[in-house]
Amino acid sequence: MNQTKKQVDGALFTGLFIIILLAGLFIPVITPIAIFVLPIPFVMYTARHSWKPALVMAVATIILSILLGTVLALPLAVPTIIGGIMIGEAIHKKITAYETLARGTFGYIVGMLLIFLFVQLVLQVNMVAEFQSLMDESLARSTSMMEQFGNQEQTDVVKETMEQVTEGLMNLLPFYFLFIAIIQALISQWLAYKLMNRIEKRQLRFPPFRSLRFPSSVLFIYLFVLLAAFMVADADSGTMSMAIQNLLVIAQLILTIQGFSFLFFFAHDKKMSKAFPIISIILVLLMPTFMFIIRFLGILDIGMNLRERMGKK
Structure with missing residues (x-):
């Protein structure tokens, strides 16, 4: 009976995935919605039956996706399938929402790395080079327009600024x-939680944002990456410099999220209106210049246990 249930659910969710996929491929207006809805069949199936039968369903789904949507369906299908299985398996094991x-x-x-390798090695398309070429063309068109309407000195300054921005984006x-x-x-x-709560009468939800706390190791990683960034600041750009830049931005983002979480905790602890942290965000x-203040709050919250100190007082 259990095996029959797996097969029936597999056929049902596979068909649902294919319908959403084809709609996302051939109806451009639906594509942004399909990107977020596509994983839900795999989330629900994996949450019910675990990852092993979900892999069988994934193979069947990928084959059908290629047959019905050609290889153009893979960039949309593969990341959502893998992401959906990972989320569904975590729900199956009753792991916390943030984990x-x-x-x-x-x-x-x-999933995105697999698609990148597929496009690079099989289709012989260098996505990074194509993106760089697109940015260079855009920069050349913008420079050409400025040369027609502005003086050469202003054009050179704007061109240099745009080149720096382009390099930063790359x-x-x-x-x-x-x-x-x-x-x-x-x-x-979030969408899967809402749907499963309604259909399967579960109680899946994210805990309050104010309860989000990152481990103290994040602070040490941030300090280490910040020090490394100063050390390679004057060095030629390369793989190491690029890696450090990305790690620094990621660490800053985590600390900023921690700072916002503390604002929500502070407002709740002081019985303030929820409008206070929302308006702060x-x-x-x-005004991104205030981002440093929020990040500093995140550093204090992790490094000095501000919440515990407030609780003791």
């Missing part, structure tokens, strides 16, 4: 991949 998010993010990263490509993976995993997990997004 589930970390596993889902890892699954998405693995160096931070790994961080952007990570950020995209986090957002995809977060939204897909909006102000920081509108």
